[in-house]
Amino acid sequence: MNNLIDRREALRKTALMMGAAVSASTIAAFLHSCKPATDLNYNPVLFNNGQAVLVAELADIIIPKTDTPGAKDVGVPGFIDKILKDCYKEEDQKSFLDGLKEFDENAIKAFGDKFVDGDASERLKYVQQVHDEAVQAAKSDPSKPRPFILKMKELTMLGYFTSEAGATQVLQYQAVPGAYKGCIPLAEAGNGKAWAS
Secondary structure, three states, rough: OOOOHHHHHHHHHHHHHHHOOOOHHHHHHHHHHHHOOOOOOOOOOOHHHHHHHHHHHHHHHHOOOOOOOOEEEEEEEEHHHHHHEEEEEEEHHHHHHHHHHHHHHHHHHHHOOHHHOOHHHHHHHHHHHHHHHHHHHHHOOOOOOHHHHHHHHHHHHHHHHHHHHHHHOOOOOOOOOOOOOOOOOOHHOOOOOOOOO
């Protein structure tokens, strides 16, 4: 039998032993601090730290790590932050940030916690639901502004597929394309991968 327990379990057992001597809000604060934090690998320029962590977690659900790096691994959150700051008009920045805030507020309604504090299955289910609803809304009335989740997905994909890993490990890339080869086996033509450039 394993005698080791994690910090969360130790706090729970301590709280049970102390009974009513510690308030529920104090216990909740300790347990909340046990949730894994996301370390940012860049310094946000437009986002505050909380927004940056939310964007990082959401980007990693859109393109998770598999046998190739995920969105966080290739720096997509920093790319989104920088492109919004340097290339978007102020009203478009505000629209994105408002959408991000609403996304997080709706997560609290959906599963009772901020998005980054939800468990993986809750977050995945929530993103899928929000995405599906956004696609339907965009189809039913293309004249309306694009929903936040679709903007986020678009920026995530742009950042990912213009990264070195996205362009070389997921897409096929040739810096200087060679000669034309008209009829060759699929294996010689990149095994069906789209071209990065």
